Amino acid sequence: MTKHTDHFYRYLREWFTVFLPHQRAASPHTIIAFRDAWNLLLRYVADTRQIPLEQMTFEVFDRELVAEFLDHMTATRGWSATTRNQRLACIRSFFRYAASAEPTLAMHLAAITAIPQKKDPANTTIRYLTTGAITTLLATPDPLTKTGLRDQFFMILMYDLAARDAEMLTLTVGAIDTRRRTAELIGKGAKPRRLPITAETAEHYRRYTGALHPGSDPGEPLFYTTHRHRKTPMSDDNVARFLRQYATAAHQINAEVPERIHPHMLRHSRAMHLYQAGMPLEMLTEWLGHADPETTLIYAHADTEMKRKALAKITIDIGTDATPIPIWRDRQDIIQRLCGLAS
Known part of the structure; x- marks a missing residue:
């Protein structure tokens, strides 16, 4: 193991054994999840770059490689936007720790920080007041x-x-x-x-x-x-x-x-109420000052999810399943007309 490789693994070991459990007070579950993410990343580098584990250094983990790794896992393992962002946060956390311990490593942190998070327009987790x-x-x-x-x-x-x-x-x-x-x-x-x-x-x-x-x-x-x-x-x-x-x-x-x-929550509440009152999403985007119209879609998705839950609640309350009873149930004459059998 070279000096530079030992440099990388020393900080990785300290991050797992000192920083996460003692300084950040991360739960055992979080540490296991972070460990699994790094195992996947190291294995990906070894397989795609043909770099043995014992020769990996900070220089290996540039922006292009980490972005490729995240995209590959999203495509092959079906990572959601939330999972992808969590794995990226895990990688950033390590580089942030290393840069704080040794400022000369800040350039590597800057490269990883430049990788954008993935937006999830289907995320309907939004809290607002009636x-x-x-x-x-x-x-x-x-x-x-x-x-x-x-x-x-x-x-x-x-x-x-x-x-x-x-x-x-x-x-x-x-x-x-x-x-x-x-x-x-x-x-x-x-x-x-x-x-x-x-x-x-x-x-x-x-x-x-x-x-x-x-x-x-x-x-x-x-x-x-x-x-x-x-x-x-x-x-x-x-x-x-x-x-x-x-x-x-x-x-x-x-x-x-x-x-x-x-x-x-007051901002979210007003935005939801405006949308539910009929304000078009394009106008709501301007009202809220969103630079990206995709950001405003969260209110449309949240409103759809609210209606879906309301429908499910009504279904449970009346004691039926979600499928409406067909008008032709127990009506042989209607069935015959639908099938073209009636004279």
């Missing part, structure tokens, strides 16, 4: 207090716009135009988009700014906390905290409200 749950949640804060007024308006505006958490926290006082009833959001890649707001949301804005932004400069952060008598943009940790607080309280009133929610 319209009834949204109504309960938005009514939970006490608008007679400044904090309650702020938190309630934040949730109302976030839901109305289907905005990202980061987009909400960069809003300024002047970003809302109550006359035109629009809001200016700055999305990913500093890409702006203008969205409509409802008349009710515009009225909430007037009430909120009247209480918390009297005479404010249009450039001030719309949602803020005060530090040393200065207004600074509110943090995402603060948003997550008060959402958990109100969700817990709302759940006691309406069981449809999850006990724990995260900010993105």
Whole structure:
């Protein structure tokens, strides 16, 4: 075994025996899954590159080889997009560990990191709230207090716009135009988009700014906390905290409200409600600021899955299978006409 090979295997051994079980506290199941993934990768390299195991080095595992390995396993073993992405994450984890231990190996990590994950448009795992749950949640804060007024308006505006958490926290006082009833959001890649707001949301804005932004400069952060008598943009940790607080309280009133929610669930909820109300996917893509229209398909797939589950539930409730009873059952005359036997 050469020095460079020993270099590679030493870090691989440390990753399995020290980092994963002790520093990351990975479960035995996860470690076994990672071990199996690396066994497949090493065997693939030996078979396709004709490189003996004892001669493998960091240089061998370039972007092209790892991408080929993932594609090969997807084709021959039927890996789903989720499985493929998990295996890629496993490989990245090792290279990240090696690069942190020895910075000269960062170039190899960069090559592996450049391999994109595979999108799975069929993935319908999306959590969102019903319209009834949204109504309960938005009514939970006490608008007679400044904090309650702020938190309630934040949730109302976030839901109305289907905005990202980061987009909400960069809003300024002047970003809302109550006359035109629009809001200016700055999305990913500093890409702006203008969205409509409802008349009710515009009225909430007037009430909120009247209480918390009297005479404010249009450039001030719309949602803020005060530090040393200065207004600074509110943090995402603060948003997550008060959402958990109100969700817990709302759940006691309406069981449809999850006990724990995260900010993105308001965005998902509004997007699903817009889609279910008939908004075309092309328009929803623009509304949400998605760079790739494929990303928006998750709402169509999730809605289809919801309908499928509802149909299955109805089927179980009425005590029949999913096949409708044919109208010709026990009707010989209808069967004869269908078959052209009747005179």
